[in-house]
Amino acid sequence: MNIKGSHEAFWWSLFSVGGVVSAMVVPVLVFATIVGPGLGWDVFADAMRYDRLSRLLGNQLVKMGLFVVIALSLFHAFHRIRHLITDLHVPVPGMPVAALSYLLAIVGTVVAAIVLWLM
Amino acid sequence: MGSKVTFEVFRFDSETEESSYQDFEMEYEDEWVILDGLNYIKGFIDGSLSHRWSCRMGVCGSCGMIVNGYPTLTCSTFIRDYLPGPIRVEPLTNFKVERDLIVNLDDFLRKLQQISPWIVRDEERAIEHGEYLQTPAELATFKQFTLCINCMLCYSACPVVSHELNFIGPAVLTLGHRYNLDSRDQGADMRLDEMLSSDGIWSCTFVGECSQVCPKHVDPAGAIQQSKVSGVMAYFKSFVMSSGSRE
């Protein structure tokens, strides 16, 4: 197969898997970590207690899960941002925009890995 | 006869590069489509108006134009649905205008040829051996994508086409997908080369406007999205196969 544009397939597969994962997981996380406690709901405030969270984040499975969600969501989101920039007719060439977008996603993923690993 | 309507028609002459809108008021009949209005103008008011049309039954694909801002097949939409007017008729967007309502289709035809829209076989079956067998279920997988009449409405509606001139575009990618899905065809690898190129399917951001304007419900957006999935499969397969061959 021609390689010319084929690596797009790789980024697109991350985008679409990331799209599914973030669609499923992100809203409930937003609600549980910001909106729920912010509205003063006790059960969410309780859940956010330091001891609970540090115990939870000590669990390897939870760590893994969180890493996957963060990484894929980033690849998903930066793919979209790349296209958003094109759609807004920002006068920059497509190649650097794509490279920068995916670079940011990779940086974010590495940061997430370090943060979670250092926990 | 009796009721009147006004058409605001885009006029353009590529020689002088002057464009304008010209108003035509006319009496129309209830069963008139937009195209009938244009033909009336041409026949009885101003013979210099230029537009394409042929079958007047929604199958030849000649008479796509922008009606009140929306890509439309003018032989299939009725004046009565746009009342009280005025009705603005313009040439398809995203194409170079050649004259009045006539646009240049060279790019489309070039792209069409580029995708190899024909059955590719490693070995042709002799005519004497009869037809290739194809079950109704196999036919059904691609039938919808054969219904494209090349009317260009999807190109006009596509925001990607508007800023990426080389984007192969909805109709052609759909036809490529149609042949890839055809159980008689063996040319998918070759066609995918084009479809997965930098001007191919990855430029599509799945806006879906192409499917919205398609008068034949071909769903180019769906076809392209399905091609992306096939493209991902092909990508990982080629990866596995090339790493396998290294061992």
Add this chain to the structure above:
Amino acid sequence: MRAAIAAAEVDPDLDVAVVSKVYPMRSHTVAAEGGMAGVVKDNDSFENHIYDTISGSDWLADQDAVEEFVKEAPGELIQLEHWGCPWSREPDGRISVRPFGGMQIERTWYAADKTGFHVLHSLFQTSLKYNNITRYDEWFAAELLVGDGRCQGVVAIEQRTGEVHGIVGGATIMCTGGGGQVFKFTTNASIKTGDGMALAYRAGVALKDMEFVQYHPTGLLGSGILITEATRGEGGVLLNKDGQRYLQDHDLGEPLDVTDPEHPQTRTMELGPRDRLSQAFIREEEAGNVLVGPQGSYVHLDIRHLGEEVIDTRLPFVRELARNYAGVDPVHEMIPVRPVVHYMMGGIDTGIDAATSLPGLYAAGECACVSINGANRLGSNSLTELLVFGLRAGHNAAGFALKHEISDKGALEAQVVTVKKRIASFMDKGHGGDERIAVLKNEMAETMEEGVGIFRQEGSMRRTCDRLGELRARFENVKLDDTVLRHNTELRAALELDFLLDVAQSVAFSAIARQESRGSHQRTDFPARNDERYLKHSLAYRTDGEPQIEYGDVTITRWPPADRVYGN
């Protein structure tokens, strides 16, 4: 398109030019719906198809041509299948066939009810594979180039620029379709202006059997949009204003109940031939048995009993057309229909090899008359004809071109210059004219319907012939508004009208000369068929005045003329 591919395949070094006034995928083949006949099933035989075609033609077809046509048809249909045509299929993956009017056995291949559309797009897309085919899209052929006594190309207007060019070639093939636009109420597209017929006619080639104009019995009321015969092949029935299946009163057999497993019966009732069904409508109309609305009289085509699923899989386009253009959903309502001009059996006089009397000029399809259709064409034979004779024309033209160099170049160039001048002066003159193209065209179409409609007689035909002469004179004073060269569609319309008038005259004068009734040519003053005098092809030659009508022999081989019997 078939001819172009055939020629391109003969020799890859041969340059094939496809000159078309519209983009090829816009050609009117696109609108054919029902299907394409070819013998493939075990219960069928060549003999059957030959007999059906010949009896359908009212014995005016050339029997050697029909025989070869029928024998070559299946191979061509399979070829089209190999080129990707999405034929409808049986559960086992084989091609599916449906019954059609005037055929004893179901043998019509189909792609739902968009057969012509799929045939055209399959051919067009396949043609893109051939590097030696060059397309001249939106070039309008204005005249044949004739030098050294043979056809050596065309003079054409490149519509995009308005420039006139000569396109020279060793051989030329006409595949320009019919001229239904000489009538007002027609299934034919606006582009069907008989250009190819007129071009050949002007170059001295005869137009054969032009009096035979087919009315399709089921045109959608108002617009004349074709409602395919396949609706009846699938079991649809025709009802008059009393809800009666009236065809039984017109020698077309006894009706079976629509729930009967034998319904629809081949060569019976709704599956009779098109000429008989259209004539039956007029008889009903005369008896006051049809419905009358603001858009004229009509009958009902009822397919409600087929149910939504069958309609959506086999007749989706019919449903779409009826809903959009007549506001009725055939699943729940009956479709208002009436006979409509559909096809010209006549055309450029060609032999079995697709060659005309002008060396180097070939013709295939509706513009040609081989003839396999005689006085009445059977539904689903015409698409097959395109392939079989398109292939022959392509092969034979390629062979001719390989043997003949372009010669007499000086004369050809001079001819191009003459055409350029003619068109330029025509445009100049037009700006002072005062006859509107649309008005002349409407008057021509009206007088054609009055004089040479389904039933004809001397008096009204004479009036039509006279009117056409007047219109020809008035055409000299035609008015052109458009002064721009690029995409001057008005100039094109004027040149088309010029061609149409030629075609109209050949139809009317051929009709008045044939003093008998045969197939689609029914004269109330000569109601019987007269084999003694008129088992002959008419040949119309162009003169400066009225066309000159001569006659040529019909080839009869094994099927002596007999009565046309339907309904048993």
Add this chain to the structure above:
Amino acid sequence: MRRPRYCMVFVREVTAIFVVAYVIVLLSLVVSVGGDPESYEAFRDFLASPGMLVFGVITLLFTLFHSVTFISLIPRGMAVWRNGKRVPASTIAGPGFVVFAAVVAVVLLVLLP
């Protein structure tokens, strides 16, 4: 942005900005949980601030929009055929939403005391 559909795609793409923003918040949360309890409490107060609440609500709306549009568009890219008929979009998107609900339930189950 002449057409509603263009607008919708624009909104769809903008959701990505909120996803990124939230990921940053989430990572900061993880970092502060990794630190001492006092600094974590300060971070919690920051999260509970009205400004962050507004941010949270907007992010929630955008990400929900992403969830709904993304899940309902899945069938367009997948042609599933059964008995020669295409399985309707709702038959594929339907289970998509069921899984969505299940994931939400599991996350809440793990997270809530």
